[in-house]
Structures are given as structure tokens and as C-alpha cells.
Amino acid sequence: MAGATGPLSGMTVLELCHFIAGPYCTRLLADMGATVIKIETPGEGDPIRTWGEKVDGRSLWWSVHARNKKSVTVNVKDPRGRDIVLNLVKRSRIVVENYRPGQIERWGLGPDVMAAANPRCVLVRISGYGQTGPNRDAPAFGVIGEAMGGMRYLTNHPADMTDLPSVRVGFSIGDSIAGMYGAMAALAAVHEQDNAEVPTFRTIDVALTESVLSLLEGCLPEFGKLGMVREPQGSRLATASPSNAYPTKDGAWVLIAANSNPLFARLSALMKQPELAKDPRFLGNHERVQNMDAIDRIIGDWTRAIESAELVRLLAEAQIPATKIFTIEDIAADKQFLARGMIQKVPDPYFKDELLHPGAMPIISGFDRAAAVRWTGPDVGEHTGDVLGELGLSADEIAALKKDGVV
Amino acid sequence: MAGATGPLSGMTVLELCHFIAGPYCTRLLADMGATVIKIETPGEGDPIRTWGEKVDGRSLWWSVHARNKKSVTVNVKDPRGRDIVLNLVKRSRIVVENYRPGQIERWGLGPDVMAAANPRCVLVRISGYGQTGPNRDAPAFGVIGEAMGGMRYLTNHPADMTDLPSVRVGFSIGDSIAGMYGAMAALAAVHEQDNAEVPTFRTIDVALTESVLSLLEGCLPEFGKLGMVREPQGSRLATASPSNAYPTKDGAWVLIAANSNPLFARLSALMKQPELAKDPRFLGNHERVQNMDAIDRIIGDWTRAIESAELVRLLAEAQIPATKIFTIEDIAADKQFLARGMIQKVPDPYFKDELLHPGAMPIISGFDRAAAVRWTGPDVGEHTGDVLGELGLSADEIAALKKDGVV
Numbered sequence: 001m002a003g004a005t006g007p008l009s010g011m012t013v014l015e016l017c018h019f020i021a022g023p024y025c026t027r028l029l030a031d032m033g034a035t036v037i038k039i040e041t042p043g044e045g046d047p048i049r050t051w052g053e054k055v056d057g058r059s060l061w062w063s064v065h066a067r068n069k070k071s072v073t074v075n076v077k078d079p080r081g082r083d084i085v086l087n088l089v090k091r092s093r094i095v096v097e098n099y100r101p102g103q104i105e106r107w108g109l110g111p112d113v114m115a116a117a118n119p120r121c122v123l124v125r126i127s128g129y130g131q132t133g134p135n136r137d138a139p140a141f142g143v144i145g146e147a148m149g150g151m152r153y154l155t156n157h158p159a160d161m162t163d164l165p166s167v168r169v170g171f172s173i174g175d176s177i178a179g180m181y182g183a184m185a186a187l188a189a190v191h192e193q194d195n196a197e198v199p200t201f202r203t204i205d206v207a208l209t210e211s212v213l214s215l216l217e218g219c220l221p222e223f224g225k226l227g228m229v230r231e232p233q234g235s236r237l238a239t240a241s242p243s244n245a246y247p248t249k250d251g252a253w254v255l256i257a258a259n260s261n262p263l264f265a266r267l268s269a270l271m272k273q274p275e276l277a278k279d280p281r282f283l284g285n286h287e288r289v290q291n292m293d294a295i296d297r298i299i300g301d302w303t304r305a306i307e308s309a310e311l312v313r314l315l316a317e318a319q320i321p322a323t324k325i326f327t328i329e330d331i332a333a334d335k336q337f338l339a340r341g342m343i344q345k346v347p348d349p350y351f352k353d354e355l356l357h358p359g360a361m362p363i364i365s366g367f368d369r370a371a372a373v374r375w376t377g378p379d380v381g382e383h384t385g386d387v388l389g390e391l392g393l394s395a396d397e398i399a400a401l402k403k404d405g406v407v
Numbered sequence: 408m409a410g411a412t413g414p415l416s417g418m419t420v421l422e423l424c425h426f427i428a429g430p431y432c433t434r435l436l437a438d439m440g441a442t443v444i445k446i447e448t449p450g451e452g453d454p455i456r457t458w459g460e461k462v463d464g465r466s467l468w469w470s471v472h473a474r475n476k477k478s479v480t481v482n483v484k485d486p487r488g489r490d491i492v493l494n495l496v497k498r499s500r501i502v503v504e505n506y507r508p509g510q511i512e513r514w515g516l517g518p519d520v521m522a523a524a525n526p527r528c529v530l531v532r533i534s535g536y537g538q539t540g541p542n543r544d545a546p547a548f549g550v551i552g553e554a555m556g557g558m559r560y561l562t563n564h565p566a567d568m569t570d571l572p573s574v575r576v577g578f579s580i581g582d583s584i585a586g587m588y589g590a591m592a593a594l595a596a597v598h599e600q601d602n603a604e605v606p607t608f609r610t611i612d613v614a615l616t617e618s619v620l621s622l623l624e625g626c627l628p629e630f631g632k633l634g635m636v637r638e639p640q641g642s643r644l645a646t647a648s649p650s651n652a653y654p655t656k657d658g659a660w661v662l663i664a665a666n667s668n669p670l671f672a673r674l675s676a677l678m679k680q681p682e683l684a685k686d687p688r689f690l691g692n693h694e695r696v697q698n699m700d701a702i703d704r705i706i707g708d709w710t711r712a713i714e715s716a717e718l719v720r721l722l723a724e725a726q727i728p729a730t731k732i733f734t735i736e737d738i739a740a741d742k743q744f745l746a747r748g749m750i751q752k753v754p755d756p757y758f759k760d761e762l763l764h765p766g767a768m769p770i771i772s773g774f775d776r777a778a779a780v781r782w783t784g785p786d787v788g789e790h791t792g793d794v795l796g797e798l799g800l801s802a803d804e805i806a807a808l809k810k811d812g813v814v
Contacts (some may be wrong), residue, residue: 007592007595007596011598032595052624053632053633055633133746136743138728141650143650144728147662147733148738150734154577155574162569167562167563170639173580176622177584184435185768188594191415192415195601200773201772205771207769209744210744217471217472217578218470221762221763221764223735223736224752225467225762230577230734234571235574245572245573321551322551325554325559325560325572326559327636328630328637331557331620331627335540339539339541340540340617345631353632359617359621361617361618362612364595364612365608366607
């Protein structure tokens with residue numbers, strides 16, 4: 001396939017989405033080479049266009065969030081607009097939507113309609129609570145879904161260490177995870193269709209709450225069998241020590257994971273307190289876990305006198321797993337990320353500048369990560385004319401639809 | 408396909424993995440119907456078999472983590488063992504490995520060897536920092552990868568609110584996200600092969616650090632263009648108010664997202680302080696964000712006098728998005744999760760009991776979520792005889808290999 005930028009080159013994906021989870025799903029597919037057609041309402045388009053930091057009113061996040069996508073404006077509430085979308089469904093292998101459950105049905109674009117138009121298609125539906133159940137119609141807020149999925153409770157210090165509430169992971173992680181599940185399952189269903197004599201239209205129902213809950217390791221069987229409620233553990237591991245964040249002279253934090261006997265012996269030597277490794281309180285992991293506060297205090301007293309860069313250098317020399325807790329500034333300068341093309345400099349014609357973008361995920365042999373970013377987040381409706389032209393509409397027909405506010 | 412439990416029924420996946428990220432990747436594929444063959448070293452097998460809470464020495468997490476998988480013991484360092492694995496590669500569509508970069512090559516099972524044996528196969532390699540770059544050989548710890556990917560820094564209260572370090576999300580989220588990227592990209596490459604005249608073997612290189620970094624929204628372009636370093640925001644949103652966690656009479660926390668004018672007016676009325684909605688400090692979102700501390704104090708004073716269950720009921724009646732911050736106990740009792748089969752009661756023959764498992768992700772039309780959990784985490788080598796038998800080995804040959812410690 002000439003010019004293929006990823007394994008999904010040649011696949012068309014239709015996006016009936018706004019905000020984060022659905023658009024993240026389609027961006028993953030776009031980054032792997034798919035042609036993603038994003039439908040936006042004529043006018044201001046997706047609200048994310050104005051979210052986060054802006055330059056001259058244009059969101060920097062948008063440059064990343066909508067990259068590699070075509071923006072086509074369609075008023076789906078107009079029968080002519082609905083017909084255009086249905087024509088695009090016929091040409092799409094995957095459709096992704098993240099409106100409230102029932103919304104696309106009200107537009108006359110529910111799964112039955114889509115299945116009749118194109119049985120060799122997969123519809124991904126992403127919502128806060130899923131398409132069924134007593135809570136399906138509740139308004140979906142990412143932070144609330146994360147809290148119901150059990151993430152928020154566990155993202156905290158232990159109750160005896162703070163009176164503050166648990167914290168939000170500082171970005172929309174629940175939405176992204178839901179989007180990832182959507183992309184993964186869509187491709188599983190596509191594979192099934194690729195290998196079936198008669199393809200079956202599949203609808204995939206991703207709930208943000210369930211996406212989060214699915215990651216909770218053994219929490220459910222531990223609660224069901226033992227009545228055990230997992231509690232937050234703050235910055236350390238509950239079952240291995242020392243593994244914690246320690247303060248440095250320059251006010252940063254460094255994670256140190258010296259939670260094996262040889263690692264702890266090396267750390268003790270580095271701290272010039274080799275006797276600690278023979279101290280009965282710290283002899284093995286079991287003893288160290290029992291005396292976590294003491295060991296963490298000793299290590300913290302040592303780290304507090306050292307600058308973070310020097311501390312990380314010393315720990316690396318001693319082959320003790322450690323890292324500064326990276327800010328985005330540390331990330332942008334990191335040799336490993338740079339060496340692997342995870343930080344791309346992308347020309348953005350709207351900003352008239354090169355912007356930093358995260359690389360496409362993941363690296364796939366035979367495809368160039370740098371080439372995966374084909375263009376940055378487009379203007380509202382930038383590709384309307386092109387895409388409608390491909391559907392066979394003439395310039396006059398498109399102009400008439402524009403005049404009527406249909407596209 | 409009779410008895411198909413998911414869209415990947417009929418696909419064989421080989422797992423050369425231990426710990427979390429790789430096995431999570433294959434479990435996602437297994438939950439969608441794939442036949443996953445997990446290779447373990449004869450003896451104690453995967454360390455996760457002993458992690459988390461246990462009953463009679465058996466880990467409850469294992470019941471979930473290894474469900475739907477076949478366990479086959481093979482000593483890959485023995486040439487006969489290596490040949491068995493290579494025979495399994497020939498029958499597999501996807502191979503997943505998460506050893507240190509270079510390890511499978513040392514076993515004589517690198518990508519070139521696999522590609523020669525089976526070009527219609529995809530190799531997923533999951534590691535801390537990726538297969539290339541100056542840091543590729545560093546020991547990979549999930550918590551360190553999360554810190555380098557930028558998650559740990561942003562999971563904290565603002566600097567002026569606490570002297571405590573940022574916290575770990577209380578489960579192995581970085582590993583899981585890396586596993587999800589592996590499953591997604593593997594299926595994308597499978598699709599490419601399904602539609603190619605001559606299939607190309609693909610190697611997929613997933614770094615845990617990059618998996619985390621990929622989720623950071625606009626942080627990279629915002630830093631590159633404006634020098635802005637995103638800072639943690641604690642329990643609230645930085646740009647919308649009120650949206651925060653508020654304490655209740657019974658010591659729980661309730662999230663309330665009343666961050667629009669109509670929602671805030673409803674909340675003010677519910678608090679019997681309707682004048683707040685007209686207060687110049689709280690008139691619009693902009694004003695409320697400027698006066699976040701004041702508004703949060705007023706709401707907190709109100710919630711502190713009410714039990715969490717009553718508070719959630721009042722907020723629901725007033726149609727204000729809100730939730731208690733769920734513990735695993737709240738989750739297990741939640742009507743929405745139960746109605747959708749997200750909490751399965753699964754008979755586990757080893758525990759001689761029904762255990763609670765999270766449902767398979769996501770719901771796919773035509774497949775029954777309850778049927779997706781076919782069996783629970785197996786014993787070490789439980790399927791060795793069956794699988795080697797399918798490879799054509801006789802019972803005597805298998806017995807001889809067992810005697811020699813090869814399987």
C-alpha cells in the first residue's frame with residue numbers, strides 16, 4: 001500500500017462525537033492510519049476547540065486531539081444532513097459515537113438503521129454508564145465516572161495522613177481509557193467480520209465507569225471473598241519497602257524503589273549507613289514493611305540535603321531504580337522519549353509554528369512514527385467540500401446545502 | 408461459529424509474559440474469545456500467583472488476572488522447550504511478550520525467528536521504556552514509568568495545600584494502559600494482514616512510559632508553545648466551579664459537579680441559600696473559578712451536616728450530577744454495574760466458591776457478557792498435557808519432557 005502510514009491505512013472511520021472519550025478513540029485509529037471523518041454541527045463545532053490553553057483563541061490541545069482527522073459539518077437534525085451521514089456510514093468500517101444513550105436513535109441513525117445500510121460495519125458507543133441499566137440516562141461527567149469506577153477513592157493518602165480529599169488524576173484519564181476500549185473492541189469485531197462469510201454488524205457498548213472498574217486488579221474478589229475494602233496507600237506501595245517519593249533540596253520529589261534486599265543494601269551503602277541493611281527492623285521486606293515510617297524518615301533525611309539531579313545521578317550509578325517525578329518540562333527534555341520519537345515537532349499551519357505533539361501509539365514495525373502525524377487539528381468544516389464531493393455532490397449542490405445551514 | 412464467546416473466538420494468542428502489563432494485554436484478548444496459551448517456567452510460575460490477598464496461599468487477583476487462559480509450563484532455555492514454543496508461534500496469530508528488551512532474542516525467539524516461522528503473526532513487546540533508546544535496559548518498575556510519563560506529578564493537591572508528595576493511583580494503571588495499547592495495535596496489524604495479499608509480520612513496541620504520556624491532553628504543545636507547566640489541581644477542576652469533593656457527616660466524600668449557571672442555581676436553592684446564585688462573586692463560571700475557595704467552603708459547610716446517602720439522594724432529586732466516592736463495597740452493591748453484568752459471580756473450582764469478577768470489557772452485541780468468563784486463573788501447567796498433545800506429542804513423550812524439567 002503506497003504511502004501507508006499505519007496498519008489501518010485504507011480504513012474509513014466515521015466520528016459522531018464531541019468532547020473527549022469518543023474523539024480519543026477515533027484519534028487512536030487515525031494515528032494508526034485510518035481516515036477519520038469527524039462530523040461537527042455547523043457553527044462552533046466541538047467544545048474542545050476552546051478548552052485548555054489558547055493562542056489567539058485557538059486551543060493547543062485541539063492541535064493534538066483532532067490531528068489526522070477530517071472535519072465535516074453536517075446538521076444531522078435536517079433530513080438532508082441525516083442522509084449525508086448515512087451515506088458516510090455506508091463507506092465506513094467503524095462508526096464511533098458518544099452522545100447520550102438514545103440520541104443517535106432520535107436522529108434516525110440508530111444501530112438498526114446503520115446495520116441495514118452497512119452490515120460490514122462496527123458501531124462503537126461510548127457513554128458514562130452504558131446503553132442499558134437504570135442509570136443510563138444520567139448526565140455523564142468524567143470525574144463522576146472515575147469516582148464510581150473506584151479510581152478516585154484509591155487515589156489518596158491513607159486516612160491517618162491527611163484531612164484532604166482524594167485527588168483527581170490531573171487529566172481526563174477515564175475518558176481516554178473508555179476510548180481505548182472502544183478502539184480495541186472495534187478492531188476485534190472488524191477481525192471477526194474480515195473472516196466471516198457473511199459479516200455481522202456489531203454494536204460495542206463502552207461505559208466509562210466500567211472501563212475504570214476493569215482495572216482494579218483483585219479488588220472485587222478480595223471484597224467478595226474476604227470483605228476486604230482496598231484502601232489508598234498514598235505515595236508508597238503497601239506491600240514493598242522502601243518504595244516511595246522522597247523530597248529533595250530543590251523542592252522536587254524523587255521516587256526510589258529499593259524494595260529488595262540487594263537494592264536496600266546498595267541504598268544503605270550509598271547513604272553511608274551500611275549498618276541499616278543489617279538492622280533487625282529492616283532485615284527483609286516483611287520487616288521493612290512493618291517499619292516503613294522509620295525507613296522512609298531515614299531516607300527522606302538523606303535526600304532532603306541533595307539536589308534532585310545529583311540524587312538521581314547517584315542512584316543511577318548505584319543501580320537503584322529511581323526517577324525524579326517528571327513535570328512536562330522534564331518530559332520534553334528526556335533523552336529516551338526524544339530518541340524514540342515520542343515527542344514530535346509538528347508544523348501546525350494555524351499556529352504558524354512547530355508544536356510539540358506526543359508520538360502516535362505504539363511503534364509498529366514498518367511504519368514511521370514521525371510520518372504518523374499527517375496534519376494537526378483542522379478548522380470546523382475544513383473538509384466538508386472535499387468529503388461531500390467524494391459522495392458525488394456537485395459544487396452547486398454543496399453551496400445550496402451550505403446556504404440552508406445543512407452543512 | 409458455534410459456541411463463540413466473543414469476536415476473537417478461533418484466534419490463538421501465545422503469552423510469553425509475567426507480572427502485569429503483558430498478561431493484562433492477553434487477558435483482554437482472552438475475554439474477547441481468543442484462546443490464550445500462557446507459557447510459564449516449570450515450578451512456581453508467574454509471580455502474580457502470590458500477589459495480593461490470598462486464601463490458603465492462593466491469590467484472589469490471580470483468579471481474575473489469568474482467567475480464560477491455558478497455562479503451559481515450558482523451560483524455554485532448553486532447546487526442546489524453545490522448539491515447543493516455536494511450534495506454538497506457528498499456530499498463533501498474536502504473540503505477546505514483556506521480558507526485558509533482548510531477553511527473547513537470547514532465548515533464540517526474537518522477532519526474526521518468529522517472522523520466519525510464521526509471517527502471518529503479530530509480536531507485541533511491552534516494556535518499561537521501549538525496545539530502543541538509551542534507557543531501554545533500565546529495570547522497569549510500573550511506578551517509575553508512571554512518574555516518567557507525567558501521571559504522578561499531576562496526581563496531587565496544589566503545592567500550597569499540602570506538604571505531602573503526590574500519590575500513586577492505587578492500582579497498576581500504567582501497566583494496564585500499556586497492555587491495552589498492545590491489544591489494540593495487535594488487532595490493527597491483524598486487520599492489515601487479513602486484507603493483504605502477502606501478510607507482513609509486525610512487531611509492536613509498547614513502552615509503559617509512552618503509554619502514560621500519550622494521555623496528557625494538551626500538556627506537550629502548551630509547554631512547547633507557551634512554556635506552561637501543567638500543575639496538579641487536587642480534587643477539583645481548575646477551570647470550572649463548583650466541581651469538587653465535599654465531606655459528609657458520616658466521614659465519606661461526595662463529588663458534586665454543579666459547574667454551570669443552572670446547576671449552581673439549583674444547588675443554591677437546595678442549600679436554602681438561593682441568594683448565592685445572584686452573588687456577584689458567583690455569578691458565572693469565571694467568577695466562581697476566581698472565588699473557588701469561598702464557594703467550596705460554603706458547600707462543604709452544608710454537606711458536612713448530612714449523611715452521604717441522604718446527600719446523594721437530595722442532589723439526585725435536584726438533578727445535580729453527584730456521586731459518593733465509591734469504595735469497592737459501594738461498587739459491588741451498585742445497581743447499574745449489577746444490571747449490566749459488570750459484576751459477575753464466577754464459580755472458582757480452586758476456591759470452591761463463587762468469586763466476584765469484573766465483567767469482560769466491553770459489551771459487544773451478539774455475545775453474552777456472563778459467558779465471556781469461561782474459567783478462572785488456572786494452576787501452573789494445568790494445560791501442558793492438553794496443549795502438547797495438540798502439537799502431536801504422545802503421552803510418553805510428554806512424560807519424558809516432564810522428567811527432564813523441560814515442561
